[in-house]
Amino acid sequence: MTALNPAGETLAGVAPDDFVRVDVDPITLRVIGGALDSIAKEMAQILYRMAYSSLIRESEDLGAGIFDVNGRELCESDSTPMHCGSIPAYIRGIDRRLSGTYQPGDVILHNHPYHGAAHSPDYGIVIPIFFGGRHVGFAGCTGHVSDIGGNFPGLCMDVVDVWAEGKLMDAAKIYDAGVRNDALIQHILDNVRTPEQNAGDLEALIACARLGERRFVELLERYGVDVVMSAAEKWMDYSEEMLRRRVREIPDGEYEAPLSYLDDDGKNREVPLAVAVKVKVTGDDVVVDLTGSHGQVPTAFNVPFEGSVLPTVASAVRTLLLDEALTEEYVPQNDGCFRPAKAYAPEGTLFNPDFPASCFARFSQINRMFDSINIALADVLPDRAVAGSSAALCAIAYSGLAEDGQSYWVYIEINEGSYGARNGKDGLDCVDTLMANTRNNPIEELELNRSMIAERYELRDEPPAPGQYRGGIGSVRTWRMLTDTFIGSEADNRNDPPKGLAGGHDGLPGAFTRNVGTEREETLYSKVTQERCAAGDTLEIRMPSGGGYGDPLLREPALVLEDVLDDFVTVADAERHYGVVIDESTMTVDEDATARARASRQAA
Structure with missing residues (x-):
């Protein structure tokens, strides 16, 4: 499968045949639209408040929503777009095996990356919704669990195939017509290193989907199937038309981003992986062509096409063209936003691997793809495009054998990068970017529960990338290990640093350093498999800064002075990069000297 609409070429625009489409007045339309939005938000609240693992509970690495019988998204939670955007693919993967067998009370667990899942650690729970004896839709949610078994705790890079990643659940009914399959659930938990966390996460996922089922049935009881589904169809069509209207404003053509490179595949060091992105605009359709990207690799560093590539393309197009800060009209996120955006990736490549290649660690690649789509369209969207961002998810798993010797402690943290600047705004500092949208992991959470202590957590010392609008500043975090600890990482340091735009400077790459500032200082690769840190070792994680x-x-000289006062740049940096001369005795801008310095630079 190389070219596909995220909603499915054969499904997009096909309405269920078990309701009559009726006219819905504007007020009722708004009420139902608001109700759908509230259902998805409430589902996500249940999930992240109930979950046990830090990634779901602290980082909100989750997604939730309501979907029709064809898997089309009616609403989604305000959480990670990767999770929300992939749930339709989960449903299609489940439907290929269970279509025609759904019953009230079913609860389905799914995580197969070649049948729709974003990647195997993202457990998906899907519940078919019935009303009046008819199957009318699905409630679905996903969340990243701490461990799924496999070769290594938490995160794995150097693995031979998809089976080595861990336990695969391919449309497994853990409740069949309301009857819980305790033996299957116990089997799943017996094959992970964090059974207590996974059990808690599984119950949270089930509670989330059941809440969505209940709330949607309540909506149907109040307004009826015909009215609710007709309103949903109208909202989807509206979102599609709003997005297509923005696409039509872009001149037809092919827009290509400069070739960028990921560090390596986690095994073959010093072999960078090309990411080639060309955006083709024809009328009101957009196709993102990934031809020219690196071939699939023999590690976990591949990307599931349907569950990860397609949601990224849809999210990038929607984010650029329907930026909420620049769009006055309310445009809900639903299946309509998927329809104008398509993707192409040759089979057997990084972004469309052949089964059974492992694709456990896929986030740095899709974030780089998102970044490149943005850069490709910068010339035709100068007021919307953002300079290069950190564009890498820095996920690190720390683990060790628990005191009882019967299980592991596993902690997965997300380190924050930064956004590039845009026309009119500086880049955001120390935040997760693009497809990730996760929150930071509080250091106190790890210190209370694990054998590590944080010695540093702040913005990087280096000045931000200069520009009329400066780039964002990445974070730096230093951990000291209190006991022998294993580390697994799927990050990307961006040895090919974030690109500046319109004359702005490039950003800065990141770095992993063990025992920094000591005679044992050692630079680590961004991707490691079960790297051992001894008790007393430190690990510094320095995240990229945006362009x-x-x-x-x-x-504006006043903004440069503000950055100096905030210790983001020095007085010397201000003059060297910006031509702004600051009187250090009064800490004010010397306007005459600044005018002369800038005139001299511009003349040169």
Whole structure:
């Protein structure tokens, strides 16, 4: 499967045949739209408040929503777009095996990356919704659990195939017509290193989907199937038309991003992996062509096409063209936003691997793809495009054998990068970017529960990328291990640093350093498999800083002074990069000297 609409070429626009489409007045339409939005938000609240694992509970690495019988998204939670965007593919993967067998009370667990899952650690729970004896839709949610078995705790890079990743559940009914399959659930928990966490996460996922089922049935009871589904169809069509309207404003053509490179595949060191992105616009359709990207690799560093590539393309197009800060009209996120965006990736490549290649660690690649789509369209969307962002998910798993010797402690943290600048705004500092949208992991959470202590957690010392609008600043975090600890990482340091736009400077790459500042200092690769840190060792994680936007000599001197006062740049940096001369005795801008310095730079 190389080219496909995220909603499914054969499904997009096909309405269920078990309801009559009726006219819905504007007020009722708004009420139902608001109700759908509230259902998805409430589902997500249940999931992240009930979950046991830090990734779901602290980082909100989750997604939830309501879907029709064809798997089309009616609403989604305000959480990670990767999770929300992939649930329709989960449903299609489940439907290929269970279509025609759904019953009230079913609860289905799924995580197969070649049958729709974003990747195997993202457990998906799907519940078919019945009303009046008819199957009318699905409630679905996903969340990243701490461990799924497999070769290594938490995260794995150097694994031979998809089976080595861990326990695969391919449309497994853990409740069949309301009857819980305790033997199957126990089998699943017996094959992971964190059974207590996984059990808690599984119950949270089930509770989330059941809440969605209940709330949607309540909506149907109040307004009837015909009215609710007709309103949902109208909202989907509206979102599609709003997005297509923005696509039509882009001149037809092919827009290509400069070739960028990921560090390596986690095994073959010093072999960078090309990411090639070309955006083709024809009328009101967008196709993202990934031809020219690196071939699939013999590690876990591949990307499931349907569960990860397609949601990324849809999210990137929607984010750029329907930015909420620049769009006055309310446009809900639903299946309509998927329809104008398509993707192509040759089979057997990084973004469309052949079964059974492992694709456990796929986030740095899709974030880089999102970043490249943005860069490709920068010339035709100068007021919307963002300079290069950190564009890598820095997920690190720390683990060790628990005191009881019967299980492992596993902690997965997300480290924060930064956004590039955009026309009119500086880049955001120390935040997760693009497809991730996860929250930071509080250091106290790990210190209370694990054998590590944080010695540093703050913004990087280096100045941000200069520009009329400066780039965002990445984070730096230092852990000291209190006991022998294993580390697994699927990050990307961006040895190919984030690109500046319109005259802005490039950002800065990241780095992993063990025992920094000591005679035992050692630079680690961004991707490691079960790297051992001894008790007393430190690990410094330095995240990339985003690119700048625009000529630095056009930056308002008052903003440069503000950055100096905030210790983001030095007085010398201000003059060297921005031509702004600051009187250190009064810490004010010397306007005459600044005018002369800038005139001299511009003349040169």
